[in-house]
Each structure stands twice: as structure tokens, then as C-alpha cells.
Amino acid sequence: MAAEDTRANIKDLKADPRNARKRTARSSELIKESLEKFGPARSVVIDEFGTLIAGHGTVEAAKKAGITQVRIVEPEKGELIAVRRSDLTDAEKVSLGIADNRASDLSQWDAALLKELEQDFNLSGLFFQDELEALYVQNEAEIADANPVEEWAKAGMPEFDNQNLVFRKIIVSFADEAGVTEFFRLIGQSYTENTRSICFPEQAEVPRVVSEPGALG
Numbered sequence: 001m002a003a004e005d006t007r008a009n010i011k012d013l014k015a016d017p018r019n020a021r022k023r024t025a026r027s028s029e030l031i032k033e034s035l036e037k038f039g040p041a042r043s044v045v046i047d048e049f050g051t052l053i054a055g056h057g058t059v060e061a062a063k064k065a066g067i068t069q070v071r072i073v074e075p076e077k078g079e080l081i082a083v084r085r086s087d088l089t090d091a092e093k094v095s096l097g098i099a100d101n102r103a104s105d106l107s108q109w110d111a112a113l114l115k116e117l118e119q120d121f122n123l124s125g126l127f128f129q130d131e132l133e134a135l136y137v138q139n140e141a142e143i144a145d146a147n148p149v150e151e152w153a154k155a156g157m158p159e160f161d162n163q164n165l166v167f168r169k170i171i172v173s174f175a176d177e178a179g180v181t182e183f184f185r186l187i188g189q190s191y192t193e194n195t196r197s198i199c200f201p202e203q204a205e206v207p208r209v210v211s212e213p214g215a216l217g
Helices: 025-036 056-064 090-106 112-118 129-145 148-154 175-185
Strands: 002-007 052-054 069-074
Touching: 025 056, 025 090, 052 056, 112 129
Parallel strands: none
Antiparallel strands: 002 069
């Protein structure tokens, strides 16, 4: 028999730092608006310590919507939990169903965190390998396109004057190790398994801004 329901404050729920799903501002606002308009209609999942397993975006949006109480249900392993809502009109039911799926569409994966998790957990049943690689390549492209001066300013760091040595950045993908070896032979540079970027022509010395450990928070 399942344990009796208990109640907790929503502040008692803790986020899992390994959560690789990122909510965009638009998806977060959509969930909050849905909660304000229709009220809660989806459960979240926590472990025995109150740490979220699923539903991070829902909990964050619920806090913003002013929801403070959580009813905790402990089902048996073969038992499915359904949230019954008998107070909705037909139009509200349709709107709620679409909003629930649309919020998921507008979310993104944290590719860098997924790559870390892949080292310790088997993700093959959740992603095809080419899907993961596409996410990693896109993430590297976004990093390459980032403006370092803007990122430095966003972090609240002091101003500095640094010569821009980059004319253009191009991401190159290789089908195998032989292609990588031949490429670096042609440009006359060496590489290791940790190489993620290069300067071409090779720079003898690249100006760098060095901050104290932990300066970026």
C-alpha cells in the first residue's frame, strides 16, 4: 500500500545540479502564465531527500506564480499518478494541453553538461550518438561566436584593452583521426586530444587577460 500523502513547502524542494535541461525565458514565462491561468496540472518528481528528478522548470515557475505548498505522493512502483482537473472548460483543456507541450518545445539542452554526464552515465537509450554530437557541435559554435568582450563585461569584470586578432572563426568537423592528422600536417601545427581551438597562422604569443581564481564566481 502506498504511503499517505504529506505536504511540504515548495522552498524545501532542491534543484539537481545535474539537470541538463535549460529553460529559456520564453518557456519559463509560458509555464508561469499557465499556472496562473489554470493552476497546477502536472506532477513533478523528487527523490527521498527532496531533490528534483523531473520538473525543475515547473517548480521555478510555480514559485514565481506564488504557489507555496506541495502535496507529496509516494506511489507504488507499478502505480501511475494522474492529476484530476474537473473544473476546466473544453477551451481551457485544449489550451492547457498545448501550453504543456509548447513549453517543452521552447526548452533547450545544456550540451556542455550533457557531455559531462555522458562520461559517467549511459545516454544511448535517450539519444542517438549523432544527436549528441550535433548538440556538442552547436554548443562549440555558440561558444566560438560569443563576443569575449561582452561576456567579460557581463561578468562585471574591470575594463581592459585587448587587440582583436581574429578575422574569422570556422568550425571544421572530421570524419576520422586520419583527417585530423592530415589537416594539422598541412597547417604545420601540432595538437593533442584536448585541443579545441587554434590560431592560424599560429601566434607566437596571444594576449590574455588573467583573473584571480574564482573571480568569475
